[in-house]
Amino acid sequence: MQLGTRWSVGATAPEAVPPAVRVAIASEEQILRDQQVDTTAWRWTLTWLERRPVVELDDGTTIRQHADGSISLTRPDPDDD
Structure with missing residues (x-):
């Protein structure tokens, strides 16, 4: 994993x-x-996994770009405390 950077919402x-x-x-x-x-x-x-960006928000929301160029967004489960 390559380290990236942080920025404000x-x-x-x-x-x-x-x-x-x-x-x-x-x-x-x-x-x-x-x-x-x-x-x-x-x-x-922002971090990099296998040269693809992974962006995570402080609440756990994660955006990934996959090898085929598609984007996925995962939000934290509010029932998973």
Whole structure:
């Protein structure tokens, strides 16, 4: 795994983040705004697994770009405390 970087929710993602992942991040951030979730202290973390980006939000939401270019988004299970 290659270490990446962190940035705040609402800030511009690093240049290394592929466009399709940026779209997924923007969509997730819009959902959080629509739900009026306070994300002022939340950050995204970018890492690389097998040269593909993995972006994780502080709440556990994870966005991955797969080898075929597809994007998956996994949210934490609210019942899994």
